[in-house]
Amino acid sequence: MTIRTLLSSASALAATALLTSGALAQTLDYTAMSELFGEPVTAGATGAPQRSSDVPATMIIITQDDIARTPEYDIPGVLRHHAGLNVNRYAFGDGQVSIRGAATGYTPRLLVLVNGRDVYLDSYGYTAWSTLPVQLDEIQQIEVVKGPQSALYGFNAVAGVINIITRNPQQGDYANVRVNAGGSEYSDVALTAGYALGERFAVRASYGTTESNEFTPVDGNSYAELLALGDGNFQRETGALEVRMGLTDKVTLSAEATFSDVEQSEMGSIYYAGRSHYELESYKGELEADTDYGFITLTAYQNQSEIRYAFGPLSSELTTLRAQNLFKLGSNDTVRLSVEYRDGEAQSFPDPTSGDFGYESFAVSGMWSHKFSNSLDLTLAGRFDSVEWSRDGSPNPALYAFSQADYDQSIEEFSYNAALVWRPEFGGSVRAMASRGIQAPTMFDYGFAMYFDIAPGFGIALMGNPAIEPSIVDNLELAYDRTLSNGIEFRGAVFFQTTEDVKGAFGSGFDILPPNAPAPTILFDNRGDTEIYGGEVSLSGDFRENFDWDLNYTYQSADDDLAVFSVETSLNFEEATPEHLINAHLGWSDGPLSLNGYVNYVSGTQMPGQYDFGITELRDIPAAWGVSFQAGYDVNEHLGVRINAQNVSYGDGEMVNTHHQNEARYWLSLVGRY
Template sequence: MKSAIFLSALAAFWTANSQAAPPSIEDLGLEDLVKTDITSVSRKSQSLADVAAAAFVISSEDIRRSGAQALPDVLRMAPGIEVAQIDSGRYAVSARGFNGRFANKLLVLVDGRSIYHPLFSGVMWELDPAPLDDIERIEIIRGAGAVMWGANAVNGVINIITRHSRSQAGGAINVGAGTQGAGNVYARLGRADQSGSSWKLSAQGRHKEPSKQYANRQDSDDRLSNAVVDFRFDRDLNAGRDLSVWANASLSTLDDLWMINPQFRTVTIPGLGPTAVFAGITPIRLRQTTESQSLVGRYRWLSDSGVESSVQLSANRSSIDIDHVIKEERTTFDVDYQSRYSFAAHDLLWGFSHRSSSDDITVPGTATDYLGIDRTAYTQRNSGIFLHDDWTLLPETLKLGLGIRWDHASRNGSYISPNATLLWTPSRSDSIWFKYAEAPRTMARAEQDISVFSSVNVTNSGGLSIPTFIFALPGSRAGLRAERTQGVEIGYRKQFSPALSGDISLYRYRYTDLRGGSLGSLYSCSPAFPGYVAGACPAALQGKAAYYATSQVANELAGWSNGAELSIDWLATPDWRLQLSYSWSQLDMNEYSNTAQQNMARFQEKSTPRHYGSLRSQWNIDTRQQLDLWLRTSGGFERYNAPYTTSIRVPGYVTIDLRYAYRFDRNLEVALIGRNLIGARRFEYISDYISSVATELAPSLMLTTRWAF
């Protein structure tokens, strides 16, 4: 399969018609930097200069020229977004800190439909939500966005907007093959007619061979294979009405090594006799299979009275199956309605949303020593209504935005989320904005119903290694509250010239009721040690020289998050574009007299890089050739080295990606891409809640070809 992909790419390269007419400079993607529109901030189309928020737009051309093959890698170019690759397919992605495998304070949408997973309130990035070639743009809003988008839009919103099917008429085939067994195939076919109807059907497959374990350079077990099929139909119904229908199916398999298998050896101890003592933890090889099927429909219309409205309905079936550990099957229904009406100096927007998500979770008997569930089936419901008004105080100069949202969640009850913005545009090239916002993060299914082996603390006593195995238990259903945030932002956006723009934003947010873990019971697993209670330890630890402890999820932590973000976009010459982004962040947690709470708070402060930067260069050498360079850097941070309770520092890094592309004609392009070219090897992430091994990132090459017909 890999050889066939590689040969196909070479064949396309050598058989292309090199005498075809070259494209114009404009076709190569260096566009006017002034006319960027964004829709996700206020659920309406606005110029970026009129947005009172820290916003960033990644265009389809930016995606193509980045050379990235996975969506999280594309997001690295945005300020305020932290991306850490875990292995071949898994990523940790967050906005403004609090990153992790199950980061839960960033809401991700595809065409306005939330794709966060209620099991852990995060996103499974290994399951491609949409092929990169089908994406029109990615809109990224940092900061709380709960009024418009509801719970979990705490630190930011990412809206992946796919291309209208009319722009995808015809066909396309893209093939890529590279080192480390990487291979990609994308195919698309579409049609548009004069009646206003258009459709497209696309399919994508990705594969990657296992990477190396960082600790010992041995092969890891993170082989990735996934596929996605995407269909879209659009119909212009005239008179301000249109209809869109999406259908999407994806499948992903990704192997992993979990450090959850404790090893014991029998030794004879004076006074105790033959005793099973701790000899370390070895990995278990597991396979994760994830599936998702979605059907979405959206209808938009304009009434005779001038009210713009839309309603979007979606249904999704998904499953997660981790061999011999857990299997979840889920059905989710979403309804989202909004209307907009402008009168006098007011631009009024209102709407409601509802989500119902039902799951069925099973844990096989062989996994109960390190995973358990209280309720195997549950339906989680979230409903909300919102109202927002943009009030023009001074035409083209001063605008006040006021919004409020009421939500009710089956887990957390009801809560209110307000926001207020003030946008001052003293000139056509200057925008100064201020924002106050609040947002909740509702509890995930796992936080109230699932217990899991989290870590082991090893101490030495009399020459023996005595482990304490810690299991994280779910929080109290009656006492666990939603996490809350409230804070302020101030920003300045400047259009220095038609070719140079920039913006800077400062923020300070207060977080309360953050999750922590309260130490619970402690038991000895051997009658020879104090604290022994028959049957208290899991079967795998019974009779061993070990202790068993529990911790319970609780609202224990609070703190402040402060930061600054900078973005500059410069068309240095008609053929050369530079794009810079930089983020600085700092988390200051409360001081606690309780030692366990204080340790958690201090560790939380250290778990986010202070600095994160990106510098991209896009150069059109001539009408056929492009050379793109991407310099990326991140500061170091600390994480727990799960399953052990010791921490380890993830070093900062500086690396470069390069892309050279040659266009034979308007429809055929071949590119050579090099990623992570500085530094022989590194790791970007240490596992937190799931004890998987750390894998290395090494330099890689890929050859791609794109053919449109």
């Protein structure tokens, strides 16, 4: 059964002609299929290609055109204009993203992928967005799947998944050059290209380099101010090379290598300002085969990380092996079966003399989608993960409260997703969804240890906890999408989500005291529960031929039950989650000219901040309106000019967090297309 049978609707029969021929038959042609159906097409919700209106999840697909017209210089900036996404920019390069909840420093609940490869930093449990080896110009589409997706993607996909898909050179040659230059010594050069060399061979390559002065520190944040006195500028260099080769008409082999070298200021998970230097590499190989037994994918990749944080170096490595088969049973049932092995290793951090530690995990998962009729679909997915932690070497007895044997821990957890999609006679799609996600301990949660001298002969230890438990996230959701009679697209959803055993942050008191520990010790641990509920609505349309618009609103309310914490906690989702998010866009185009305006509103919060280490306080963060513009002119089909004005309403500085003030930025873009 081939990939061509996976779209089980009458219109899908026409779509098979748009799948590229020969050796590339198994590769989705997103552009052609989206044009055919009049809406984006994705494989991100189930692994099987579907129209966006049919997916069993609340999902956003951000297209090439959406990205090109936004006055933004990175992916978090692009994401902030969409419903259900909370983006907080703590520094020029440190934009943290959350789906339905507070965008805290080192946000740990969102899984981010580039072409299916995890770019989530397994060592510390977050995504350093500026390190992604992707240029905006080479992105085909960004898929945002909301709600827990652990059954489909594994641990830590508990708020959702963002999958960034790059352009496929097998579906058209391209070469782009973009140069940005603006105030605050901002410069950005990006080179992207993709070429098919014959019928069976294609190459994609990209390179980018960025520099900029940092934003102004928030008044009173002594650590951020100290960083600004040194060489606190943002610097980024990334590159990627991918080769795709058709071995036969139905088998494709691909290989990819990437690197990132980034220095930036950023906000840590305990709201402590620091500066980090990232040196990351990745290597990936993938074999895709369209067989009589299904569409089989074999994937292997390795992520290598060398990170110098403000408080020490961290060296880690993640190796992942995955096998997947996607096939049809009759005309109404689609099945996906998968097995995955992961091996994560890290040096003892930040003292490398206490033995390496890490984990091995094995997971099996399955997805079944059944079509009861043209109006009713059911999708069920489940995954079982087994994780074995260990430490190779004895921890320093003068520091650690735990022995080597204490690090021999096992985790076994089951996650699921269930969705019913109903297309009623009165129009649109109704989705009823339930899911259970698993947020696993990170290497930092588990094995980190640091000692601080407080006074002569007296100190305290901050330490990970080998007995820490995963956090369990349960989600219920109801959504409705519809094209109204006047052509306006409506999307709405309501949700309720609970998190048990919230983990990862230090408490406000000592967890272990001598003689049970060499020094008074504060642990990473499970600290209680939290819940969030809310809703979102989006409208979009066009008028008078040349105008298009979109408007979205998100309401979210968090309620914490973190009983062991005082007001000094660095975990405070209840106060740090903005209740109201509003985004609006109006665009106009006429031939070579285009104008786009954006408005973003984030309601006020109270956010923790550490202005002196160990002392956390809540500060009022006022509501903020951000207004941005882009004006574009295409000189010809090869050359374009863009004037970008970002957050002009912020002026010289707007306090949107306790780290750095955000400020207006202006830059000119020259875009070459060949």
